[in-house]
Structure formats: structure tokens, C-alpha cells
Amino acid sequence: MTRRPLILALLDGKGAVFLGVLASLAVLVPVSNLLLPEASPLHVPTYAVSLLGKYLSYALLALALDLVWGYCGILSLGHGAFFALGGYAMGMYLMRQIGPRGVYGHPVLPDFMVFLNWQELPWYWHGFDMFPFAALMVLAVPGLLAFVFGWFAFRSRVTGVYLSIITQAMTFALMLAFFRNDMGLGGNNGLTDFKDILGFPVQAQATRVALFVATVTALALGYLVARYMVTSTYGKVLVAIRDAESRARFLGYRVEHYKLVAFTVSAMMAGVAGALYVPQVGIINPSEFSPANSIEAVVWVAVGGRGTLVGAALGAVVVNTAKSWLTGALPELWLFALGALFIIVTLYLPKGIVGTLAEWRDKRRATVSAKPAEVAAGAAE
Amino acid sequence: MPRLLCVILALVCALLAAPARSAPADAGEALALIASGRFPDIEKGVDLLARSGNTHAQAIIEALRDGRLAVAADRRVLIQQDGGRWSDAATGDALAEAPAAPKTVRINNRIRRAVEAAVGALTLMAPDAEARRQAAEAVFRSRDAAALSALDEAIAREEVPYIKRLMGEARAAILLGDAGASDLQKLEAIDILAARADQDALALLRAATQGSPVVSAAAEAAVASVEQRLALLSMLQNVWYGLSLGSVLLLAAIGLAITFGVMGIINMAHGEMVMIGAYTTFVIQEFVRSHAPGLFDWTLPVAIPMAFLVAALVGAAIERGIIRHLYGRPLETLLATWGVSLILQQAVRSIFGPTNREVGAPSYMAGSFDLGGLAITYGRLWIVLFSLAVFAALMVALKATSFGLRIRAVTQNRRMAASMGIRTPWVDTMAFALGSGIAGMAGVALSQIDNVSPNLGQSYIVDSFMVVVFGGVGNLWGTLVSALTLGIANKFLEPFAGAVLGKILLLVFLILFIQKRPRGLFALKGRAVEA
Numbered sequence: 001m002t003r004r005p006l007i008l009a010l011l012d013g014k015g016a017v018f019l020g021v022l023a024s025l026a027v028l029v030p031v032s033n034l035l036l037p038e039a040s041p042l043h044v045p046t047y048a049v050s051l052l053g054k055y056l057s058y059a060l061l062a063l064a065l066d067l068v069w070g071y072c073g074i075l076s077l078g079h080g081a082f083f084a085l086g087g088y089a090m091g092m093y094l095m096r097q098i099g100p101r102g103v104y105g106h107p108v109l110p111d112f113m114v115f116l117n118w119q120e121l122p123w124y125w126h127g128f129d130m131f132p133f134a135a136l137m138v139l140a141v142p143g144l145l146a147f148v149f150g151w152f153a154f155r156s157r158v159t160g161v162y163l164s165i166i167t168q169a170m171t172f173a174l175m176l177a178f179f180r181n182d183m184g185l186g187g188n189n190g191l192t193d194f195k196d197i198l199g200f201p202v203q204a205q206a207t208r209v210a211l212f213v214a215t216v217t218a219l220a221l222g223y224l225v226a227r228y229m230v231t232s233t234y235g236k237v238l239v240a241i242r243d244a245e246s247r248a249r250f251l252g253y254r255v256e257h258y259k260l261v262a263f264t265v266s267a268m269m270a271g272v273a274g275a276l277y278v279p280q281v282g283i284i285n286p287s288e289f290s291p292a293n294s295i296e297a298v299v300w301v302a303v304g305g306r307g308t309l310v311g312a313a314l315g316a317v318v319v320n321t322a323k324s325w326l327t328g329a330l331p332e333l334w335l336f337a338l339g340a341l342f343i344i345v346t347l348y349l350p351k352g353i354v355g356t357l358a359e360w361r362d363k364r365r366a367t368v369s370a371k372p373a374e375v376a377a378g379a380a381e
Numbered sequence: 382m383p384r385l386l387c388v389i390l391a392l393v394c395a396l397l398a399a400p401a402r403s404a405p406a407d408a409g410e411a412l413a414l415i416a417s418g419r420f421p422d423i424e425k426g427v428d429l430l431a432r433s434g435n436t437h438a439q440a441i442i443e444a445l446r447d448g449r450l451a452v453a454a455d456r457r458v459l460i461q462q463d464g465g466r467w468s469d470a471a472t473g474d475a476l477a478e479a480p481a482a483p484k485t486v487r488i489n490n491r492i493r494r495a496v497e498a499a500v501g502a503l504t505l506m507a508p509d510a511e512a513r514r515q516a517a518e519a520v521f522r523s524r525d526a527a528a529l530s531a532l533d534e535a536i537a538r539e540e541v542p543y544i545k546r547l548m549g550e551a552r553a554a555i556l557l558g559d560a561g562a563s564d565l566q567k568l569e570a571i572d573i574l575a576a577r578a579d580q581d582a583l584a585l586l587r588a589a590t591q592g593s594p595v596v597s598a599a600a601e602a603a604v605a606s607v608e609q610r611l612a613l614l615s616m617l618q619n620v621w622y623g624l625s626l627g628s629v630l631l632l633a634a635i636g637l638a639i640t641f642g643v644m645g646i647i648n649m650a651h652g653e654m655v656m657i658g659a660y661t662t663f664v665i666q667e668f669v670r671s672h673a674p675g676l677f678d679w680t681l682p683v684a685i686p687m688a689f690l691v692a693a694l695v696g697a698a699i700e701r702g703i704i705r706h707l708y709g710r711p712l713e714t715l716l717a718t719w720g721v722s723l724i725l726q727q728a729v730r731s732i733f734g735p736t737n738r739e740v741g742a743p744s745y746m747a748g749s750f751d752l753g754g755l756a757i758t759y760g761r762l763w764i765v766l767f768s769l770a771v772f773a774a775l776m777v778a779l780k781a782t783s784f785g786l787r788i789r790a791v792t793q794n795r796r797m798a799a800s801m802g803i804r805t806p807w808v809d810t811m812a813f814a815l816g817s818g819i820a821g822m823a824g825v826a827l828s829q830i831d832n833v834s835p836n837l838g839q840s841y842i843v844d845s846f847m848v849v850v851f852g853g854v855g856n857l858w859g860t861l862v863s864a865l866t867l868g869i870a871n872k873f874l875e876p877f878a879g880a881v882l883g884k885i886l887l888l889v890f891l892i893l894f895i896q897k898r899p900r901g902l903f904a905l906k907g908r909a910v911e912a
Contacts, residue, residue: 075712149892156896161647161711165846166892172843173888176881291843295649295719302716335727342720346713347706 014354015227018310019220025052026216030209046205050280053212055320057277059313060219062300064269067226069298070307071235072262073242075160078167079270080294081174082142084284086271088178089141091191091284092125093134094202098195111193112186122184131198138275139268146267147260154256154263159245168291175289190285197279208280215276219313222269226309229265238262299338302345305352314354408435412471415445415486416452423488424495431499431531439503441470446496451483459483494527502531505548506538514544521551521581524558550577557589567596575603578610579754614754619872625761627868628768629830631861632823633841634848635772638860639816642849643792646704646813647715650722651845652838653729654817657695658688658824659833660729663738678743681825688821695725696817700810708809722838730835740828764826771822772861778815779857788812792855847891853901863902 011019029044029052036043044052061083068074095110104114108121127133149170153163181187200207229235240248241255249255278284287293297316304315319341326334349356414426427445430438440460444450449461450470458470459480467476467483488496501523504516513535520528532552539545553570556562562570571589574582586607589600633655640648662684669680699721707714742760749758779785790798791808799805824837831837844867852863867887874883895901 075715152893152896156899158895158899161715162850162895162899164647164712164715165850166895169843169847169888169892173885173892176885176888180881292839295716298716299720332727332731335723335730339720339723339727342723343703343717346717346720347703350713 014308014310014358015223018223018313022216022220022223026213030213033209034206046208049212050208051324053208053215053280054277055317056212056215056219056313057273057280058297058300058320059316060215060222060273060276061270061297062304062312062316063219063222063226063309064266064273065297066301066304066306066309066312067229067269068262068266069301070309070312071230071238071242072259073245074259074263075164075298076167076263076266077164077291077294077298078171079266079297080291081167081171081289082146082267082270083274083277083293083297084174084178084286084288085142085145086138086274087278087284087288088185088191088274089128089134089137089271090275090278091194092128092137092185093131094194094197094279095191096125096129097197098193101195102193110186110191112189113184116181118184125184135275138271142267142271142274143264146264150260150263151256154259168294171289171294172291175286175291178286178289186285188286190283191278192283192285194279194282202279202282211276211280215280218272218276222272223309223313225265225269229262230309234258234261296338299342299345301352303341303349303352305355305358308352308354308358311352311354315352318353408438408471411435412441412458413456415441415450416456416458418452418484418486420489420492423486424492427492427495427499431502437470437473439500439507440473442496442499442503444470445486445488446493446500448485448487450486451480452486453480453483458486494525497523498525498527498531501525501528502535505531505535510541510544513539513541514547517544517547517551521547521554524551524554526555526559529555529559549573550582554585557585564593564595567592568599571596571599571603575606578607580611583607583611618755619876620869621755621757621761623869623872624865625765625868626871627865628765629827630844630848630868631772631864632764632768632826633820634845634852634860634864635768635775635857636816636818636820636823637845637849638852638857639775639819640813641846642854642856642860643788644809644812644816645711645792645854647711647718648699648704648813648816649715649719649842650699650725650838651718651817651820652840652842653722653725654692654696654820654838655824655827655841656729656833656835656838657692657725658821659740659828659831659837660733660738660824661688661691661821662825662828663733663740663833666741677741678745680741681743681746681829684825685822688825689818690821692821692824693814693818696820697810697814699817700813704813705806705809722842726835726838733835735835737832737834740833742829746829760829764830767826768823771819772857775819776857784811788815843888847888850895850901851891853903856901856903859901859903 029049032040032042032044033046033049038045061079064082065076065079068076068079098110100107102111102114104111106114109118113121128137149167153166158166177183178185178190179188185191194202196202197207197211200210230238237248237253237258240251241253241258245255274284274288296319300316300319301312302315303319304313305311319338322337323334326337345352351359408430411426411429414422414429417423417426423445427442430441435441441450441458444460451459451461451467453459457480459467459476460470461483462468462475465479467480468474469476501516501520504512505520505528507513507516517535520532529552532548532555536545536548536552539548550573553573556566557570557574567589571586574585583604586600586604590597590604592600633652636654637648637651640646640651662680665684665687666677666680669676699718703717703721704714707717746760746763749756751757779788787798787803787808788811790801790803791805791812795805798808827837827841831840848864848867849860851867852859852861871883871887874886877883878886
């Protein structure tokens with residue numbers, strides 16, 4: 001097959017639709033929220049903008065997870081940790097922006113440190129008053145953790161279920177660590193009560209819309225990066241590793257390196273998702289590290305369809321919309337529904353929504369275009 | 382002549398009640414002194430009474446201490462009993478009617494001390510061994526020099542070696558702190574206290590290092606030896622706590638060692654099997670409480686097989702309904718069983734409520750005993766024994782029964798086993814039910830030491846997987862060693878790092894360990910590894 005131009009490779013049918021939807025969201029939602037009068041039926045209220053922004057940051061997390069799980073076969077049960085670390089980096093920046101406006105009015109120290117009688121800022125809090133540094137940390141901290149963790153894990157060929165379990169142990173250990181007050185990151189309560197981001201008040205309508213647009217942009221960029229990675233030669237090797245790791249290794253590919261790159265990039269994307277999530281929900285606390293959160297992210301990907309990228313994002317939005325609705329309407333039922341979702345998707349929809357739809361479409365095309373060659377189509381299945 | 386009568390009566394009573402006591406002194410005289418109302422006389426009276434050997438002496442002195450002793454208008458000394466009734470102090474007989482205007486005998490601090498010493502001395506010679514033991518302990522703590530003479534007398538009389546030793550220690554404690562005691566006496570005391578070797582003795586010995594050169598040198602040597610002994614003891618205590626924690630881990634992980642270790646199924650709902658076992662115990666206890674409260678002690682022996690059955694049935698249903706369709710797809714199994722765990726949690730939450738449920742401890746689980754300075758609670762001891770018993774039973778089931786043989790055959794070579802006529806799907810279901818049932822039995826034990834809530838299982842799932850992976854998948858002995866090792870390591874890390882940080886360190890260590898030995902401590906060797 002001849003190589004298509006890059007832009008075409010990135011924008012296949014699904015991708016074009018996906019990016020189109022994102023672009024129209026980025027335009028229509030702000031217009032509707034800021035310009036239409038509140039009485040208008042097309043007006044999107046500000047809380048809904050933030051809610052949607054939250055879903056889309058989850059979608060970015062799901063995209064990151066799909067990159068490693070769907071294309072490389074690494075089922076990470078600890079991606080919530082990267083998400084939360086990115087969120088904490090952003091939260092630290094937002095805490096520093098409060099300045100002397102905290103409850104205790106200390107010029108530098110955040111409220112919880114004054115409360116705990118700390119005298120000066122711990123070393124790792126320095127620099128977070130500058131946005132570029134914080135933004136760098138949003139990428140660097142999860143990336144570094146993933147790099148170190150992955151370097152150890154992949155080098156010693158920890159694979160499959162074992163890897164899943166130790167990633168879960170990793171996020172569990174981090175959760176316990178962040179719950180401690182001595183950690184200097186707010187302990188149980190986490191970081192909250194934010195005021196400004198880049199000089200704009202976090203609660204203001206315009207800021208919320210801007211954060212939404214930023215999230216949509218990040219999701220689109222994340223999609224393009226992931227799509228670029230999986231359509232390149234590198235991506236083909238990744239899929240080969242997923243399907244037959246030993247064979248790929250015997251063919252001379254340095255499997256560890258391929259995995260490590262995918263894992264690190266994915267962790268950075270998760271970090272960005274966390275950083276966008278925090279200002280929109282207004283709090284980050286250690287429960288984001290809980291193993292249940294990470295596993296829930298896995299089910300978003302599974303529902304949408306693993307190995308499709310678009311499906312992961314779609315799954316995140318669908319599942320979370322259902323969650324918001326169910327926890328409001330029938331709170332008892334939500335865990336039943338989520339549990340059933342895990343079971344149904346794994347048993348009956350192993351390819352997820354997008355994967356199953358694509359399968360149907362392919363089947364239809366095959367039957368319509370090649371009626372006489374039905375035997376061949378059957379054999380291909 | 383009512384007073385004379387009283388005295389005679391008291392004498393008779395004393396003679397009848399305590400024939401062994403030699404020459405009981407005149408309790409009447411002592412009572413007269415107490416009734417006088419003058420503080421020095423009362424003190425003398427207390428002293429006299431204490432040495433009188435009168436059977437009522439203790440009751441009278443305690444009444445005096447508690448402000449229940451009164452003098453009636455006719456100078457009789459009365460004791461106010463519980464519920465406002467009165468009795469004659471000299472005879473102990475209850476009065477038919479309330480006396481007119483009794484005057485409470487008041488005491489000052491000086492007398493209160495005399496009273497305390499008298500109570501101590503009296504109980505040191507009490508007929509009840511337990512009372513004597515407590516009195517000796519009380520004197521050890523108070524180190525009141527006034528008790529010395531009574532103590533000497535008590536030591537001479539004491540026949541139980543254990544209590545005699547305690548009294549000797551109390552005496553040593555007094556002498557060591559007594560400025561009037563000779564160096565020789567103090568050296569002797571130091572020896573006795575060094576042999577006692579606990580925190581109390583350590584404090585006393587430390588205080589004694591300030592004395593004369595001879596005494597302080599001996600005391601310092603004794604302090605060093607006691608400290609060494611205490612360090613050893615605290616290490617043993619840590620080992621015991623570690624074993625106890627390890628046995629809990631073992632219980633939680635041992636079922637997983639079957640389902641995950643032997644069968645290779647990632648069962649994220651394993652913790653919920655433990656939870657189901659705990660709730661089964663709760664239900665059985667509630668039933669017994671309302672229908673046959675007398676049989677409460679039997680709830681645990683009944684709960685163990687019941688929990689096994691319930692959890693095994695749920696496990697079999699999960700295997701038949703879900704896991705069977707996912708063999709060979711471990712990651713999908715992981716997700717589906719996670720879904721099962723969410724459903725089970727929410728089901729229990731809907732039925733029993735989200736709060737902790739109270740599971741009571743039968744009588745044999747309560748209390749503790751002392752083993753050479755180690756305090757061992759019965760509850761923990763039973764759990765350690767139970768976990769080892771479960772482990773042994775499982776080993777026997779796997780190695781010595783035909784069912785175990787089939788499980789091993791299927792896990793080692795499924796197709797060959799099927800060719801030999803073993804119904805492999807049936808064996809899978811049974812093995813999964815076995816693992817789940819064992820988790821249910823673990824729930825019975827955990828209900829005794831942990832909160833029974835819908836989240837019970839969640840708190841054990843990460844730990845259980847760590848235990849199995851650390852020990853080596855497919856190796857039950859490895860699971861045993863790893864559970865106990867992790868339990869002990871956890872308890873030894875706690876003093877240095879704190880409970881939470883200790884746990885984090887252990888998790889980090891395990892993550893690194895898996896890098897080094899991905900197949901665990903005791904890895905299976907051979908072809909089965911790559912399968």
C-alpha cells in the first residue's frame with residue numbers, strides 16, 4: 001500500500017467526524033452560552049459548559065488509556081494516578097494564585113499549611129506560582145513517573161495481568177501517600193478554593209467557556225498525536241507487540257522501548273486531562289487516586305471500543321453522562337448499572353460501540369458489493 | 382451492757398470465722414477509738430483494727446474510707462450498706478430499723494493514708510488468692526513504706542509461690558525507694574526487680590541510679606539488662622502482631638491462591654466473597670440473638686461452613702455465568718469480575734445498609750493471656766490457628782483427594798486431562814467455588830477484627846493480589862510464606878515509618894520485587910510457566 005499524505009492518514013472517516021464534532025462544539029457552545037439570551041431554548045447554561053468540559057477531560061484520559069491498552073495491550077489500572085498527578089500540578093499552581101486572599105490571609109502559604117502550623121513553603125512548591133513551570137510539571141511529573149515505572153516494568157518483562165496489578169498497587173500507594181498531611185499537598189481535603197487562573201477568576205462565565213474551549217482543543221490535539229502515533233510505522237510495531245509480543249521481539253524490535261514511549265506519552269496526556277479537569281470542577285483530592293477510578297476509566301474505553309481512539313472518547317462521554325443522570329435520578333442503581341456495563345461489554349460487546357458499528361458497516365458493505373463472493377466474506381470472518 | 386455484749390459477740394464471731402488466726406485483738410477497743418471522733422484516736426483505732434485479725438475489720442475500714450461509717454446516739458458504730466440500710470459494725474448484723482441521727486465518722490488525709498495501708502495490709506492476708514495478688518500489685522505501685530511490716534508478715538505467711546514473688550517485688554520496690562534502707566537491702570532489691578524486668582521495674586531501677594556508688598552501679602547494670610530484655614520482648618511482640626496480621630492476609634489471599642494462583646483467573650470480586658462470608662456471620666448471629674440467645678457461642682462454628690457454602694454458591698454462579706465465557710482472556714475477566722464486585726457491593730448495601738454492622742465476639746474470642754510477658758489475645762490466637770487450619774485443609778484437599786488431583790490435572794494440562802475423561806468445565810466450576818468458599822470462611826474470621834461493611838472486601842483486594850504474586854503464582858506454600866513475611870515486615874516497619882508510610886513502603890518494595898522476580902518468590906519451573 002502506498003503511503004498517503006499525513007493529513008489524510010490522520011483524518012480517516014471516523015477521525016474527520018470526530019474532529020468535526022469537536023470543532024463545532026468549540027464554536028457553538030461558547031456562542032450559545034455567551035451570546036444567546038438565557039431564555040433561548042438553544043442557550044447552554046454555564047454549569048453545563050463546565051460539566052461537558054469535565055466529560056471531555058475524561059475523554060482525553062480515556063484516549064490516553066486507549067493508546068496503551070487498545071494499541072499496545074498494556075491494561076493500566078493506574079492511569080487515574082497520572083490524571084491525578086497532572087491535576088495536583090495544576091492545583092498547586094491555582095493554590096499559589098490565591099496569594100494573600102486565603103482564609104488566614106498568609107501572603108505565601110496556602111491555608112492548609114497555615115492550619116498545620118507550617119512555617120515555610122516546602123521545596124517542591126517553589127516555581128508553581130508561574131504558569132509555564134506548572135504547565136511543564138503537568139507533563140513532566142506524570143511523564144517521569146510513567147517513564148521510571150515503565151522502564152522498570154517493561155525491562156523485566158512484567159506483562160499482562162501482572163502489570164495491571166502493579167499499576168493498581170502504584171495508584172493505591174500514591175493514594176495512601178497523598179492522604180497524609182505530611183505530604184504537604186492538603187492531605188485528606190486536597191487542594192480547593194481556587195480563585196484565579198492566569199489572572200482570570202476561575203468561577204467567571206467567560207473563564208469557564210475558555211476552559212471548555214481549551215479542553216476541546218487539548219482533546220483534538222491529543223487525538224491527532226495518538227492518531228499520528230498509531231498510523232505511523234511505530235504504531236504498526238505497537239500493534240504487533242500487542243498481538244504477539246515474543247514474535248515482535250524475535251524480529252528484532254526493542255519491545256521495551258516501544259512500550260515505554262507509548263506509556264510515557266499516554267501518561268502525559270492523562271496528566272493534561274487532569275490539569276484541565278481540576279479548574280473546571282474546582283477541587284483535587286486524593287480520592288482521584290483510588291483504584292476504582294482508574295478501573296472506571298478502563299470501562300469507558302471498553303464501552304466505546306478499544307483500539308479505536310474515537311470510541312474511547314465517546315465511551316467516556318456516554319458513560320459519564322449516564323452516571324450523572326443515574327446518580328441524580330436513581331442513586332441506588334448506579335453501581336448496579338456500572339457493574340452490569342462491565343459484564344455486558346466484556347461478554348457481548350468486546351469491540352465496544354464504535355468497533356461493533358464498524359463491524360456491521362463492513363458486513364453490510366461486503367454483502368451489498370460482493371453478493372457472489374459471499375463465501376469469501378464468510379471465510380474472512 | 383450492750384457494749385460488752387457487742388465485744389463478746391465480735392470475739393465469738395472472729396473466733397468462729399477465723400479459727401486459724403492467733404489471738405484476735407480486741408475489736409471493741411478499736412471501734413471505741415474510732416467512735417471517739419478525734420483524729421489521732423481514729424488513726425490508732427484503724428491501726429489496731431488492721432492488726433486485730435477481726436473478720437469485719439476490712440468491711441469497717443473500707444466503710445470508713447468511703448464515708449459510710451457512722452456513730453449512733455448510743456455510741457454503736459454502724460455501717461451504711463448499699464441502698465441505705467444499716468448494719469452493726471462490730472457484728473455485721475443488719476439493723477431492723479434506721480438508727481436515730483447517726484453521725485458519720487470523718488477522716489483527714491493522715492487517716493486516709495493509714496486506712497489505705499490498713500486495707501492493703503488486710504488484703505495482703507486475705508483468704509482469696511486473687512485479692513492477695515491485687516493487694517501485692519497495689520503495694521508495688523504505691524511503694525508505701527507503711528505497708529512494709531504488713532508485707533513482711535504476709536510474705537512469711539504466703540504459700541502460693543507466684544504471689545510470694547509479687548510480694549517480694551513489692552517489698553523490693555519499697556526498699557529501693559526508702560532512704561532508710563541499707564545498701565545491702567537495696568542491692569538485694571535491685572536483683573529482685575531486675576528479675577521482674579518490665580517497664581515498672583525499669584522506672585524504679587532508673588530512679589535508683591542516683592543512689593550511693595555501689596547501688597547506682599548495680600542499678601545501672603540492672604537497667605541495661607532489663608532494657609535488653611524489654612527490647613527482645615517488644616521484638617517478640619512485633620513478631621506476634623506480624624504473624625497475626627500475616628494470618629489475616631493469608632486468609633484473605635488463600636482463596637485467591639486457588640482462583641488466581643492455580644486457575645489463573647483474575648477475580649476482582651474476591652474481596653466481595655470475603656464480605657459475603659462476613660455478612661453470613663452477621664445474619665446467623667442476628668438469627669441466634671433473636672431465637673436462641675443462649676447458643677451465641679455456637680454462631681462462629683456454624684457460620685464457618687455456612688459462609689463457605691454461601692460464598693461457594695455465589696462463586697459457582699459467577700463462574701458458570703460469566704468467567705466460563707472469558708477463559709483465555711485474562712484482562713476481560715478482570716473487568717467483568719470487577720463489574721461483579723460492584724454489583725455485589727451495591728446489593729449488600731441495598732439489603733443491609735451502607736453502615737458498619739455489628740458482629741459480636743463469642744466468649745472464647747474475648748480476653749487475653751500472658752505468655753512470658755507477651756500479651757496474647759484469644760481472638761488473634763484463634764485467627765492464627767484458624768488460618769493455618771484452613772491452609773492445611775486446603776493442602777490436604779489438593780494433594781490427597783481425587784478432586785484435588787483433578788484440579789491439578791486440569792490446571793497443568795487441560796487438553797490431556799479432558800482426554801483422560803475429566804469433565805474440565807465441571808472441575809473449573811468446583812475449583813472456583815472452592816476458592817470462593819475459602820474466601821467466605823476468611824470473612825467469618827475477618828468479621829471478628831474488622832468493620833463489617835460493604836467495603837470490607839475492597840480493603841483486602843490489593844493486599845491479597847500482592848500476597849499471591851509475591852509468593853509465586855500457583856504455589857500455595859509460597860502464599861503462606863509471603864503472607865506471614867509481609868505481615869511481619871509490615872509490623873516491623875510501623876514503628877519507624879508509621880502505619881500508612883509503612884504500607885506504602887511495602888507496596889513500593891513489592892512493585893520493585895515483581896520487576897526483579899516477575900514470577901514471585903517461589904516460581905514454578907518448567908513448561909507450565911509459559912502457558
